[in-house]
Amino acid sequence: MTPLARYLPILDWGRSYTGAQMSSDLIAAVIVTIMLIPQSLAYALLAGLPPEAGIYASIVPILLYAVFGTSRVLAVGPVAVVSLMTAVAVGQVAEQGTIGYALAALSLALLSGVMLLAMGLLRLGFLANFLSHPVIAGFITASGVLIAASQLKHILGVPAQGHTLLEMAASLAAHGAETSLLTLAIGAGAVAFLFWVRKGLKPLLLRLGLPPGLADFAVKAGPVGAVVATTVLVQAYGLHTQGVAIVGAVPQSLPPLTLPSFSLELLNTLLVPALLISVIGFVESVSVAQTLAARKRQRIDPDQELIGLGAANLGAAFTGGFPVTGGFARSVVNYDAGAETPAAGAFTAAGLAIAALFLTPLVYFLPKATLAATIIVAVLSLVDFSILKRTWVYSKADFLAVAATLLMTLGLGVEAGVSAGVIMSLLLHLYKTSRPHVAEVGRVPGTEHFRNIRRHKVETSPGLLSLRIDESLYFVNARFLENLVLDRLARDKDLRNVVLMCSAVNEIDYSALENLEAINQRLKEQGIGLHLSEVKGPVMDRLQKTHFLEELNGRVYLSQFHAWQELSAA
Amino acid sequence: MTPLARYLPILDWGRSYTGAQMSSDLIAAVIVTIMLIPQSLAYALLAGLPPEAGIYASIVPILLYAVFGTSRVLAVGPVAVVSLMTAVAVGQVAEQGTIGYALAALSLALLSGVMLLAMGLLRLGFLANFLSHPVIAGFITASGVLIAASQLKHILGVPAQGHTLLEMAASLAAHGAETSLLTLAIGAGAVAFLFWVRKGLKPLLLRLGLPPGLADFAVKAGPVGAVVATTVLVQAYGLHTQGVAIVGAVPQSLPPLTLPSFSLELLNTLLVPALLISVIGFVESVSVAQTLAARKRQRIDPDQELIGLGAANLGAAFTGGFPVTGGFARSVVNYDAGAETPAAGAFTAAGLAIAALFLTPLVYFLPKATLAATIIVAVLSLVDFSILKRTWVYSKADFLAVAATLLMTLGLGVEAGVSAGVIMSLLLHLYKTSRPHVAEVGRVPGTEHFRNIRRHKVETSPGLLSLRIDESLYFVNARFLENLVLDRLARDKDLRNVVLMCSAVNEIDYSALENLEAINQRLKEQGIGLHLSEVKGPVMDRLQKTHFLEELNGRVYLSQFHAWQELSAA
Structure with a gap:
């Protein structure tokens, strides 16, 4: 691949279009456009911005992603989580x-775009794996x-606020008496519809004899139906004069050319939120893109995805938008509707541009x-507490990380939640590796295979202690091994040889090397041999740069079986 | 061991005294006392405190450590690094x-004592391994x-200050013209002496026929000689009237009963410095204690050490001291002088109490x-830049961590330095495990042993791909494995079976499980078998709680050899 084609995937698919x-x-573009009009307005509302910002954020970013992105079907624009994070971050400064x-x-879109672009050029896509x-x-x-909770205020028609569950509940309770019953009727009706x-429309349509494709389309068009x-209803009965809040006048215009603020103080305050938005947005986008690519046996390049999303966010920053990423719902619709290349995205952008120019008067009333209702129904499909049960069964450490993320997000907000989750899962990983599993192994009779003496019927040999260390040796657990060997030494007076079976030791860092030297020294003083077996190539390469192997009071065996043959005879 | 004896090691050794x-x-106590008098005064100076604080900090803390500590020979009191960290932390607030x-x-001593005690009771001694x-x-x-640099101002007799090398250099340069030549002569003379x-005294004395023990003692008493x-000299010629700064009047008193400040604002500011001091102090103390215990085949208990050091610091907080820990120099002297039990420490405390009561007038002049000279000579023996070269040869990651620690400590101070070191080494570890080594393995002919096909002459079998994964599978590297297998899949069209050899996989977390499921799904769709071999007991236990093994498009083999026998015949 030429460097140019690598950074411009459009040259790849565009040539054979x-x-x-x-x-x-x-x-596909027609279907996606129809779905995106209400969705864009809704996510702008969620981000705390005027409705047209949602449409602008879906036009130029889609075009730029079509040029730089590697997924054939990803649809880029405002998404629920990123819009909420935008509201939280921007709400802190204005x-x-x-x-x-x-x-x-x-x-915020500018910062996020610059960060994504930089991460892509530095090939830091792997950072997303920390989540x-x-x-x-x-x-x-x-x-x-x-x-969903943040949208209740629109359903009730009250001016509540807050970024955590508690704050929202308190604010809703304080304003409860101001509830507009007409608004509530419209909102609750839209949610129910x-x-x-x-759940119910598709089976009904199928029973009425509609082909499945058309029934699916009808389901996707549901929000449009509610909007219309x-x-x-509002226009016919003049409900907006009776307390029902409406979208109102939306300018009829193509995306305007805008300049973000370059105030250093502002950018500094938005730095951490922008990083979190970038990483979360990237993770969401890459997951969707990978899932959809896998279905067609295509591959995506995570580092180039960073560049594509970075370009899309820069586009949003200069055309009246806000942070965007690849969305799950819109991408799935794009895929299901048969999109084959990013050109579908370009056509969608054209459709939205037409809507921005000519259709905005239609949403005045x-x-x-209704927009809040579409958000609530969309995001509640993402809510799945079963992860708590599944991780509880599989691994308590994973469970703890989930629980911390959930509680912190609900209790302290999105930024605290995702930070707590990352820190918690890293610390739990370090804690686990700090107390590695070490098994005393013996030979499975009649084979050259060695397993844990507590789990399998195996042969052992007196005076020979074989320990399989089930972890890389590095500073966090280096002292653990030393303590373990010396404890065994104190208990077993007949010991003549110790073999450390290193089949699971993927690294020995400098700290662990010093502890191995100390173990060797202590065993040597007592006339006990220290041997290693099944040391891996990369580990052995490194040991050979030191004096450890010369000073070792024993040998390094290619296999545990060799060690056993020689030392159990001794 | 009864719970009481566990928390009060004195009951163990005291009974058979x-x-x-x-x-x-x-x-031993007499020798250590003589050495400690100038040292205590010097470290109080380093910490920015009046000289008597150094002596007070060596009395009650030693006694408390004798009751609660597990090392037989550790000598607790002010040490160089902790004194410097105290000066930095306290200098920020007063x-x-x-x-x-x-x-x-x-x-600060109170906070440090409470933290150490809490860590001991919660058995968090392993936290020290993060360094x-x-x-x-x-x-x-x-x-x-x-x-050493911080003491230059005393040698020159100028009022310089600063917590980093640059600050000190700038301040010394600014005050250079004020240098007191008499002070410089005394200071430089003491350093040279x-x-x-x-270096030179011991060989000289041995040549003069002194027994080695006495020659060693003379070397240890060197600082006392310089002090006297x-x-x-100062008293005889009245040099203190000619610009030579002297210790001056030191109260003749036993350690006073003092109450630390409990101001929440102060304690809050000192929280992080206290944590760093506690951890650094604990690490220094435990290293010394372990080294000396090993020489006599004794063991120490790190968690009980935390309790011993915590008690010692609480003692310092209430008797006019400052943060203390087990010191290298004083403990080695104690050991070499023949101390057998912590009672030696108690006798040292008594000696210092006598000194505090009766000898302080002697240090007026x-x-x-001279004190600065003893500090400089003591700490320069700790300076050893060879760690840079040794880690460079062995492992670039370790080298980076050392270099970061060194540069940050010199450039930004002790707290920034130790934090940078810890964070850097943890991040480097995570980075390494995020791109694990994966080897394609084949059979070492005539054996049941499998090794990397690139390093060893091994047999392979067409259609069978055996991958040995040299790392635990967890969220940071979970996607890596998926990408790797799918890339291989795209390149090798004749593939019929993939075996993941898990001898080095010590854990599979929930994220990695989901990626394994995805790999299995993809291979199944293409009619390719996915098998595991040499899965460890703890990993297998966990997999059995899921549906993964039922859905696996292949088998789990006890050994790679079994997998080979069955699948290479296929």
């Missing part, structure tokens, strides 16, 4: 509804709950409660 | 020479340089430059 692909892409707020959202699957699952579930569309119905 | 042990202990400064030092040997070595060397005592000579 066919008419058949184009018609598939066009059909008041919703002010110019400063919109400006800070642009700066374990259970931590991600816990975070998504807790964020879903938080997002949308849930019914998800409630907009008509759209109640905010 | 003999007259012979007592006379050994008494002799001005040297004020009551507030001394009070903050007491509070790798190279990081400790780098830190000790850099601290030695910093401490003390270096000569270390320069004190007499002692020049501070």
Whole structure:
């Protein structure tokens, strides 16, 4: 691959673009555009921004991702979790509804874009691996709950606020008496309708004889139905004069050229939130892209994905948007609708541009409660507490990491939650490796194979102690091994030879080397041999650079069986 | 062991205390007391406290350690690194020479004592393992340089200050013109004399026919000689009236009963420094105690050591002292002088109490430059830059950790240095495990042993891919394995079976399990078998709690040899 093609995947698929692909892409684009109009407005509302920001954030970013991204079907734009994180981060520096707020959202997209781009050029895609699957699952579930809770104020029509469950509950309780019953009726009705569309509409349509493809499309169009119905209702009865909040005037315009604020103080405050948004957004996007690519036996390149998402966020920063990433729902719809290349994304962008120019007057009477309802129904499908049970059964350490993430996210907000999850899972990993499993092994009779004497019927030999160390030796556990060997030494007076079976030792760092030297010294003083077996190539290479092997009071055996043959005869 | 005896090791050795042990202990105590008088004064100076604080800090803490500590020969009191860290921490909250400064030092000892005690009761001694040997070595060397540099102002007789090398150099340069030549003569003379005592005195005495024991004692008494000579010099010629700073009046008193400040704001500010002091002090103390215990085939209990050191620091907090720990120099002298039980420490405490009551007028004319000289000579023996070369040869990751510790300590101070070292070594470890070594293995002909096909002459079988994974599988590297297997899959079209040899896989966490499921799914779709071999007991236990083994498109073999026999025939 030429360097240019590597950084511009569009050169790859663009060269062989066919008419058949184009018609598939066009059909997909129409379906995705229809779905994205209400979704974009809703996520702008969630991020605390004017509705048009959601549409702008879906146009130029999609185009840029089509040029730089490696996934064929990923759809980039505002997504629920990132929109919530944007609201939290920007809410710390500006008041919703002010110019400063919109400006800070642009700066957040700028920072996030620069970080993603830098990580991509430095090939730091592996950093995303620091988020374990259970931590991600816990975070998504807790964020879903938080997002749904944050929309209750629009359903009730009250001016509540807060970034944690407790704050939201307290604020809702304080404003409860101001509830607008008309708004509540519209909001609750829309929620009920949308849930019914998800569960009950498709079976009904199939029973009525509709082909499955069309029934699926009807389900996807459900939110549009709710939008149309409630907009008509408000306009017909003038409900906006009776306390129902509506979207109101949205400018008819293509995405404007905008400049984010470059205030150093602002950028400094947004640094950590931007990093978290970048990493979370990247992880969400890559998971979706990998899942969809795998279905078609395609591969994506995580480092180039960083570049694609970085470009998309820079695009958002300069065209009136806010942080974006590859979304699950929109990408799945794109895939299901038959998109074959990123050109489908470009067509979607065109569709949204047309909507921004000509269709915005139609949403004037759209109640905010309807948008809140679409958000609630969308995010509640992400909520899945079963991760708690599954990790509890499998591993208490994973369970602890999930529980910490969930509780911290709900109790202290998204940034604290995801940080706690990462730190907790790293510390638990270090703790586990600090007390490695060490098994005394014996020979499985009649074979050259050695297993734990406590789990298998094996032969042992008097005076010979064979220990299989089930962990790399490094500073965190270096002293552990020394203590263990010296304890065994104190208990077993007939010991003549100790073999450390190193089949599971993937590294010996400098600290562990010093502890091995100390063990060797102590055994030598007592006339006991110290031997190693099954030392791996990379570990052996490194030991050979030291004096340890010369000073070793014993030998290094290629296999534990060789050690056994020679030392059990002794 | 009864719970009481576990927490009170004195009940163990105290019960069988003999007259012979007592006379050994008494002799050791006399020698240590003589050495400790100038040392205690010097470390108080280093910590920025009045000289008597150093003596007080050596009395009650020693007694408490004798009751609660597990080492027979550890000598507890002020040590160089901890004294420097005290000066840095307390200097942030109060001005040297004020009551507030001394009070903050007491509070620091209190916090440190409470932390050590809590860590001991919670059995958190393993936390000390988070400091790798190279990081400790780098830190000790850099601290030695910093401490020596910090004493130059006393040698020159100027009021310089600063906590980093640059700050000190700038401050010394600014005050250079004020240098007191008389002070410089005394200080430089003392430094030269003390270096000569270390290097040249013993050979000279041996040549003069002195027995080696007495020659050693003369070397140890060198600082006392310098103290006596320069004190007499100052008094005889009235040099203190000509610009030579002297210790001056020291109260004749037993350690006073003192109350540390319990101001929440102060304690909050000192929290992090106290934690670092506790951990560094504990690591230094345990290393010394373990080294000396090993020489006599004794063991120490790190968790009980935490309790012993915690009690000692609480003692310091309430008797006019400052943070203490087990010191290298004083413990080695105690050991060499023949101490057999912690009673030697108690006798030392009695000796120092007598000194505090009756001998303090003798140090009135002692020049501070002499104390600075004893510190410089003592700490420069700790400076050893060879750790840089040794780690460079062995492992670049260890080298990076040392270099970071050294540079950060010298450039930004002790707290930044030790934090950087710990964080750097942990991140490097995580980075290494994020890209594990994976070897394709084949059979060593005629054996049941399997090794890397690139390093050994081995047999392979067409259609069978055996991969030995040289790392535990956990979230940081889970996706790595998936990518690796899928890449192999794309390249090798004749593949029929994949065996993952798990002899080095010590853990499979929930994230890695999900990736294994994904790998299994992909291989199953293409009709390729996925097998595991040599799965360890604890890993297997956990897999059996899931559906993974039922869904596995292949088998789990006890040994790689079994897998080979069955699958290479296929």
